[in-house]
Amino acid sequence: MNTDPKVLIVTSAFGDGHMKVAEAIENSFRRRGISRITTLDLFAVVHPALNELSRRFYLNNTGYTQEFYGLLYTMTSKMRPEQFMGRLIHSMGKRKVQRIINEIQPDIIIHTFPYLAAAELASTTGSRMPLFTVMTDYVVHGRWLHPQTTKYFIASEDMKTTLMSAGVAEEKLVVSGIPIREAFEQTQDREALLRKHGLSGDRQYLLLAAGAYGVLSDISSLIKRVLLQSSFDVIVLCGNNHKLRAATGELFQENPRVHILGYTEEMQELMCIASCLLTKAGGITLTEAMAQALPVIVYRPLPGQEAGNAEWLSGQHLIEIARNEEQLVEQLQRLEHTAYRDEREQHMKVFSRKSASDAIVTEALEAIKLRQPSVPAAKSMLVEGQAKTIHGYY
Known part of the structure; x- marks a missing residue:
């Protein structure tokens, strides 16, 4: 097994806590001696203008915006990755995402935000790279789901029941709790x-x-x-x-x-x-x-x-x-x-479940044992400063 694998953590700087979860997982890897970790706001890199528009919409505190967001959330909550909306969302920027993956050559990708272009790519390339998804809420939304996901890490047994009802295999589900910083x-x-x-x-x-x-x-x-x-x-x-x-x-x-x-x-x-x-x-x-x-x-x-x-x-x-x-x-x-x-x-x-991030890292290191060789590197698209974790509160 590679003793210092490359880890890509896909996260986002808007919404509540995606970056905080990524930070907790990254810190857990580093405590295990894993140092080659990239924490990346992938959607912001691939679609900076659309990302900023989405962020401003989400953070808008007007009543009409809140109600519209809630309506969109409810309408898409049952969406499936093979349906038009699911394929559209997960396919956005696939070529750019492929180039970024080629550059980083990760041994595993861990999502703390539901931008699953890497999973959509795996559907067409046949990649066997482990793809983990760490859900950051206590309710299930269809945007987090993709058949190429190797494992889901979730907050509760109720979520496990819901996901199994949606067709997710039980062996893909780990009730870890939501990772928080030590x-x-x-x-x-x-x-x-x-x-x-x-x-x-x-x-x-x-x-x-x-x-x-x-x-x-x-x-x-x-x-x-x-x-x-x-x-x-x-x-x-x-x-x-x-x-x-x-x-x-x-x-x-x-x-x-x-x-x-x-x-x-x-x-x-x-x-x-x-x-x-x-x-x-x-x-x-x-x-x-x-x-x-x-x-x-x-x-x-x-x-x-x-x-x-x-x-x-x-x-x-x-x-x-x-x-x-x-x-x-x-x-x-x-x-x-x-x-x-x-x-x-x-x-x-x-x-409360303790040490959720440690449980995820243990599963990740086990999954990496089956990792296939990375694809050749390509020209870098990353702008200096974009692959950094954002810290802090409120």
Whole structure:
């Protein structure tokens, strides 16, 4: 077996967490001594203009855009790769993808984003290169499926049942959990972190991912309601939304119960400090919170995979959904009671799967044993800087 195989991880810089999953898998490979890893936003390389248009559409926070996205998501959720829409999506840019694969000559391709041009190529070339797909949500969508996929790594037994009903062979399915970075699976000293961040151990903190939501009026109204009707203090994460941070800071600068932060690389520390997370329903963020046994409230989940994630996890009694401010306050008031909070935390501890990325890497290294020789290299198409992992939060 090749002791230092080449690994290509196909990911994307928009949506929730595709890059974070890729990073977790890459780090797991490196802990095994595997160094020749390329993490690539393949769709952005092959179709930069269309990728940017799609990214802007996805990130648009207007109600009409959200509803239209949800409608498209539902309409395509049952699509199959052999149907017109499936073949169209997976065939886009096949020639460019082939040239990139020829250049990198990977021994395995791992998808953390459903751009499956490599799988579509395998249908015509007969390639036996292992093709892994790591699903990043708690619900199944047809865009992730392709008959050339060697293995699927999924979040739950329910997803396994759904995929088998869709015709995927059981031996292709591994219930690994969703990979997250190692820091979120480690026990941390909460008292030390409270001192580091200048916070009090006598207070309960709501960690509000404000950058995930709309305009300032929504955020300020939420914060005021939480302060008025619950005992929670609020840590507000504004991400790279500098306008939101400045305006929120101006409104609450005299209030000692509100702590305004911008972009942070210390999300795992803040999750350890917090008593509740208020966030969107991205699969990765929810998985990180559950690994920390941090109670989660999803506020007004967006149509599409986020609504699917929220509804499935809520049905398993793992998270709460609040569709308005009144429901949010009611759920926070319940979390003020230790017995209720402990019950939620116990559900998460039982459900959470540790070391998903290590399980994927173990399967990958086993699959590489059957790898056939790579095809000859071709002229490089990669622009310096495009094959880099994107880090960070919100």
